[in-house]
Amino acid sequence: MIDLSGKVAIVTGGTRGIGAAIVEMCAGLGARVVFTGRDDSAGAGVVEKCGAESGARFLQGDVTGPGFPDLLVADVLAREGRIDILVNNAGILSRGDVVACSDAQWDATLETNVTAVFRLCRAIVPIMRRQSTATGRGGAIVNIASDWAIVGAVNAVAYGASKGAIAQLTRSMAADHARDGIRVNAICPGDTETGMLLSERGAAPRADVLAELGKSIPLGRVAKPEEIAAAVAFLASDAAGFITGVLLPVDGGHTAW
Ligand SMILES: NC(=O)c1ccc[n+]([C@@H]2O[C@H](COP(=O)([O-])OP(=O)(O)OC[C@H]3O[C@@H](n4cnc5c(N)ncnc54)[C@H](O)[C@@H]3O)[C@@H](O)[C@H]2O)c1
Numbered sequence: 001m002i003d004l005s006g007k008v009a010i011v012t013g014g015t016r017g018i019g020a021a022i023v024e025m026c027a028g029l030g031a032r033v034v035f036t037g038r039d040d041s042a043g044a045g046v047v048e049k050c051g052a053e054s055g056a057r058f059l060q061g062d063v064t065g066p067g068f069p070d071l072l073v074a075d076v077l078a079r080e081g082r083i084d085i086l087v088n089n090a091g092i093l094s095r096g097d098v099v100a101c102s103d104a105q106w107d108a109t110l111e112t113n114v115t116a117v118f119r120l121c122r123a124i125v126p127i128m129r130r131q132s133t134a135t136g137r138g139g140a141i142v143n144i145a146s147d148w149a150i151v152g153a154v155n156a157v158a159y160g161a162s163k164g165a166i167a168q169l170t171r172s173m174a175a176d177h178a179r180d181g182i183r184v185n186a187i188c189p190g191d192t193e194t195g196m197l198l199s200e201r202g203a204a205p206r207a208d209v210l211a212e213l214g215k216s217i218p219l220g221r222v223a224k225p226e227e228i229a230a231a232v233a234f235l236a237s238d239a240a241g242f243i244t245g246v247l248l249p250v251d252g253g254h255t256a257w
Helices: 017-028 040-050 068-080 103-135 157-180 195-201 206-214 225-236
Strands: 008-011 032-037 057-060 085-088 139-144 182-189 247-250
Touching: 008 017, 008 068, 017 032, 017 040, 017 085, 017 225, 032 040, 032 068, 040 057, 057 068, 068 103, 085 103, 085 225, 103 139, 103 157, 103 182, 139 157, 139 225, 157 182, 157 247, 182 225, 195 206, 225 247
Parallel strands: 008 032, 008 085, 032 057, 085 139, 139 182, 182 247
Antiparallel strands: none
């Protein structure tokens, strides 16, 4: 049912973790994927995993660079001719409650997790709108929020605020652009087995960390990146053609009770 053949997708932060899984999943389902990130060799590794026949391509760049959205859009339009899917995945976690959070932490977190998403959407929505008018095929945007867009973040006030903003950006854009043929949804992952989750736990053995984290999740374990990617692929596909403005938790039941 989930077929992305003939679609052109952009994924930000696709060199590792959830982003890399999204790139591989979308490429495997037939999309031509252009993904961004800062690490050239990690980008090359993901391209190799997708296979040359997939047409997956890496474009190096920092999503917070002011000229980056225009550069990315120009590159993709010149080489692929259209943009059907945008997945805003790149994000950073910063720790601290409201007293401990510095201005620099707050600014960096909001800049990466919110402002960069806003700027990229601003560059891509007009293209999807034009496509919709010309061909009846607009586009789908999937933002990666967090379970902390639904419940309060613990000791991560800037991160929680940034993901709450993504939730409302998603709903507001869905309302504004439904008639433009553009669907806008968000995935709210719970704890997922990636560098972001594990890097905080220092040298503790991976299996012990995952087992401990899994205890607080109703399904009894943290997510695998592919499980988040599968939900992204669904929302990006025509199978979700009547879904827009949704925040979909993929969190093993964490926010349900
Ligand atoms: N892992 C989790 O438990 C979890 C839970 C909820 C939400 N999320 C969200 O999922 C998304 C992916 O997280 P992850 O766990 O894979 O993290 P990760 O740290 O493993 O990967 C994040 C990716 O974003 C990229 N990135 C960060 N800042 C960037 C910038 N300025 N320019 C370009 N690329 C940049 C990184 O290079 C990396 O490729 C994030 O938005 C995160 O907030 C993760």
